[in-house]
Amino acid sequence: MGVLNDVARAAKSIVKGHMVTLREIFKPPMTIRYPDEKPEQPKGSRGMPVLKVNAETGELNCTACGLCARSCPPGCIEVIEETDANGKRMRRPLAYNLDMGKCMVCNLCIEACPFDALEMAANFEISVYDPENLVFNKDQLATIWKNYDAVRIAGGEKL
Numbered sequence: 001m002g003v004l005n006d007v008a009r010a011a012k013s014i015v016k017g018h019m020v021t022l023r024e025i026f027k028p029p030m031t032i033r034y035p036d037e038k039p040e041q042p043k044g045s046r047g048m049p050v051l052k053v054n055a056e057t058g059e060l061n062c063t064a065c066g067l068c069a070r071s072c073p074p075g076c077i078e079v080i081e082e083t084d085a086n087g088k089r090m091r092r093p094l095a096y097n098l099d100m101g102k103c104m105v106c107n108l109c110i111e112a113c114p115f116d117a118l119e120m121a122a123n124f125e126i127s128v129y130d131p132e133n134l135v136f137n138k139d140q141l142a143t144i145w146k147n148y149d150a151v152r153i154a155g156g157e158k159l
């Protein structure tokens, strides 16, 4: 009797499994042939933080205040403010470097920026062989902002 019950249970689970296969087999595939086909990135996808360019002036919104760098848990942002010949602060970055090798895409830097200077770009294709190439400078970050969908996310809202 025990053996018959086991056989019945096994047969039932096999039929159940095949029913799932049958149901799914006629649906369109969810996989795509990456990299020939690209996945559609929903607006607000967290690819990497990038520097926003002011549409009117063409300059970065960044004032080099350094709040993003101080808010970044793994410390992957380096900001150096530009100064004039007299040492006066110019309120713009001489250098802005972001190490995507350390970035965990937490969005905290973007939340912290009071000048609407950072956005999260949907770009996720940043694989490299040399980890040193994962450090993006301000020009690269601005170029990615121009070329990819980017959105500011603050308080969980897309702004």
Ligand code: SF4
Residues within 6 Å of the ligand: 061, 062, 063, 064, 065, 066, 067, 068, 069, 079, 112, 113, 114, 115, 116, 117, 118
């Ligand atoms: S990106 Fe924003 S928070 Fe970071 S230095 Fe520039 S202005 Fe300050």
Ligand code: SF4
Residues within 6 Å of the ligand: 049, 071, 072, 073, 074, 075, 076, 077, 098, 102, 103, 104, 105, 106, 107, 108, 109, 110
């Ligand atoms: S997303 Fe998070 S880990 Fe990446 S740079 Fe911003 S604060 Fe740092």
